Amino acid sequence: MNINNLQASKGIISPSDTPTDEKNMPTPLKTGEVLRSRYKIRRIIGHGGMGSIYLADDLRLEGRQCALKEVEHDRTLPQEVVQQAREQFLREATVLARLDHPNLPKVSDFFSIGPRDYLAMDYVPGNDLRTLMMEARQKGVFLPEEQVLSWANQIADALSYLHNQTPPILHRDIKPSNLKATPSGLIKLVDFGLVKILASEEMTITILQGRGTALYTPLEQYGGDTGHTDRRSDVYAFGATLYHLLTNQPPIEARERFLHPENLTPPRQINPEISVRTEKAILWSMNLHPDERPQDIDSFRQALIGNWIPPIYPSKKPQPPTLKMILSTTRERILLGVAAALIVFSLIITLAR
Numbered sequence: 001m002n003i004n005n006l007q008a009s010k011g012i013i014s015p016s017d018t019p020t021d022e023k024n025m026p027t028p029l030k031t032g033e034v035l036r037s038r039y040k041i042r043r044i045i046g047h048g049g050m051g052s053i054y055l056a057d058d059l060r061l062e063g064r065q066c067a068l069k070e071v072e073h074d075r076t077l078p079q080e081v082v083q084q085a086r087e088q089f090l091r092e093a094t095v096l097a098r099l100d101h102p103n104l105p106k107v108s109d110f111f112s113i114g115p116r117d118y119l120a121m122d123y124v125p126g127n128d129l130r131t132l133m134m135e136a137r138q139k140g141v142f143l144p145e146e147q148v149l150s151w152a153n154q155i156a157d158a159l160s161y162l163h164n165q166t167p168p169i170l171h172r173d174i175k176p177s178n179l180k181a182t183p184s185g186l187i188k189l190v191d192f193g194l195v196k197i198l199a200s201e202e203m204t205i206t207i208l209q210g211r212g213t214a215l216y217t218p219l220e221q222y223g224g225d226t227g228h229t230d231r232r233s234d235v236y237a238f239g240a241t242l243y244h245l246l247t248n249q250p251p252i253e254a255r256e257r258f259l260h261p262e263n264l265t266p267p268r269q270i271n272p273e274i275s276v277r278t279e280k281a282i283l284w285s286m287n288l289h290p291d292e293r294p295q296d297i298d299s300f301r302q303a304l305i306g307n308w309i310p311p312i313y314p315s316k317k318p319q320p321p322t323l324k325m326i327l328s329t330t331r332e333r334i335l336l337g338v339a340a341a342l343i344v345f346s347l348i349i350t351l352a353r
Contacts, residue, residue: 028052029070034059036111039068039120046191050074051116053191055123066108067190069119082115089117095169103158105188124188129245130176137248142271145278148245150310154187155179155238156301163231163297170229174237175216176244185314216240219254219288232290235300239285239293242304246278247271251286258288278304 029052033041039056042065046053051070058064071089073082093110096119100106109120129151136143155174162169171189178191218236221229240251247270252263264286267279281303287293294300 029054035068035113035118039066041068056120065123066120067105067123069121071117071119072115075115086112086117093117093119095165099162099165099169101158101161103154103187103189104161105190124180124182124190126180126182126188128177129179129181129187129241132181133176133245133248142248142273143245145246145274146310147313148242149278149305150185150313151179151181151187151245152238152242152304153301153310154312155189155241156297156304158187158189159234159238159297160301163234168231170231170234172221172229172233172237173213173216174234174241175213176241179241183314185312214253214255215244215250217254218290219258220290222255230290231296232293235285235293235297236287236290238297238300239282242278243267243282243286246274246282254288261288277306 028044029035029041031041031043035041035056038059040059042055042057044052045055045067051072054068054070056066056068058066073085075082077085090110090112093107096107097110105122105124107119107121109118111118111120133143159171159174162171173191174189178189180188180190182188216237218229218233221233236254243251247267249265249270252260257264267282268274268276281300284303285293285300294303
């Protein structure tokens with residue numbers, strides 16, 4: 001049974017409520033703590049509504065680091081509700097541990113300690129796409145469309161893999177900060193915080209309560225788990241993410257667009273370098289009604305890039321210094337001048353003899 005619905009039926013919360021009481025937030029683990037004699041905490045690398053995400057050393061596999069996601073359910077809830085939520089967490093963790101795709105971090109372990117549940121997955125090095133976009137924005141430029149489409153192709157691979165599982169798995173929190181670019185150029189879709197498994201009888205099972213990030217959340221997801229979300233919900237968030245990456249501007253929230261449809265600025269009005277095809281595909285994916293969007297990820301990818309297979313762009317390797325770079329400072333120019341003078345002086349002395 002859906003946890004949000006269960007809580008609402010017992011009068012605990014309304015379906016649209018999300019716990020935000022900081023007093024009920026779990027106390028973070030300390031650097032150096034070791035869990036299960038295996039995971040040594042280094043530092044906090046993220047925060048969620050129900051716990052923190054830690055960078056940890058795997059003491060069994062020397063040199064391996066992992067991301068440890070912590071979940072502690074609201075202590076004010078009845079024990080019956082908490083127990084059902086924890087059982088759902090373990091069921092979903094089992095499913096996630098079976099996933100194996102190059103654009104998804106591998107879930108390697110899950111366990112419980114006292115009232116807290118933990119999910120261990122690969123630590124993904126590199127910058128998230130929000131950071132890369134903000135760097136471009138600070139320079140007054142846009143990310144190259146070809147590079148963003150290369151990322152989009154990889155994201156589509158990951159989402160298509162998730163959506164074609166049995167039963168299908170929805171991510172429900174696609175956004176630039178949940179997409180990381182590794183040094184090799186591989187994109188990883190991280191943070192399964194709001195992942196949802198579609199059971200055959202259409203009941204939903206959710207690891208964590210939440211509604212996603214408002215800027216990228218479709219209208220049908222605003223009701224939490226009470227709304228009917230499906231593959232097309234991820235299509236909307238995917239399109240909204242590409243809108244942000246290509247324009248350096250966040251998209252208008254779906255709720256505001258419902259009241260003021262004219263407020264969404266077409267991408268090419270912000271970044272004229274975007275192709276007409278890319279703009280059309282993004283706007284199609286961001287339609288408010290699910291029936292008016294691409295019905296699956298592959299349809300969206302086809303509209304976006306067709307049969308083109310974009311190359312993967314690795315992070316740029318340091319280039320050997322050029323003469324211009326060497327002479328870019330006063331100190332180097334003085335040293336070069338002194339060296340040249342010594343050579344000329346030596347030549348004069350030699351000829352004088």
